[in-house]
């Protein structure tokens with residue numbers, strides 16, 4: 036496949052808060068990802084005067100946090116041009132723009148997954164929209180199975196790194212340099228400073244915080260016990276079916292990433308019991324208060340860090 040040459044400069048796009056990122060490179064088609072994401076961003080800006088620089092993706096059963104935003108505007112995904120629609124239970128499908136304390140944020144109540152049949156590019160479209168909105172930091176949350184023995188049900192774990200076992204990458208195909216480089220670095224995909232701040236804030240709140248490596252699988256079936264033994268052997272501490280494409284796309288555009296998993300169940304074969312989605316949602320619901328407390332503590336720190 037022929038790809039355009041890698042740019043000689045660093046990420047050439049310039050985005051200032053409140054402005055839709057202006058193309059600085061020549062190649063564009065009216066229905067390219069960059070243009071479509073720009074249209075979606077424009078629509079979102081037409082609905083609210085807030086111009087957030089921090090976005091959250093609230094995973095399975097965790098969307099409730101957005102209900103607490105002050106001065107909130109709720110935009111159903113169906114209304115946002117080109118936005119994918121979530122079909123998974125526990126994913127409400129609204130973008131909520133509002134404030135946490137004094138800080139404007141954009142919160143996605145639910146995401147779409149590869150297992151729903153969406154392509155990797157569709158899965159990361161909201162992240163592309165965030166890039167066009169001038170978002171500088173994204174907090175990605177998810178429900179995950181705990182592989183590491185200490186990661187028992189209800190634990191909140193800061194993601195330190197990931198292993199992509201989804202066999203796809205959202206950046207496959209021609210690279211649009213207005214989003215980022217052809218070959219972008221993933222050495223520090225999960226921002227070290229954000230991780231330290233989150234562990235620190237969690238400990239201050241009395242939440243025993245841990246860090247771990249997230250293995251992203253395609254799903255939708257849960258793993259077999261043999262697969263979990265394999266994942267442990269290759270260095271995974273958590274397993275889930277999301278997040279990885281979004282992190283890749285966010286880093287492509289220079290958006291800093293914090294990932295937090297809620298361990299909703301012990302991974303397959305660890306306990307002598309089958310897995311089910313009800314348990315995932317029930318656990319997410321049970322730790323929601325703690326999760327929200329952590330996010331409220333971390334958001335002002337992130338706002339400072341990206342100022």
Ligand code: HPA
Nearest residue numbers: 178179180274275276302
């Ligand atoms: N495996 C994969 N995805 C998950 C799990 C799991 O055990 N729990 C929540 N999401």
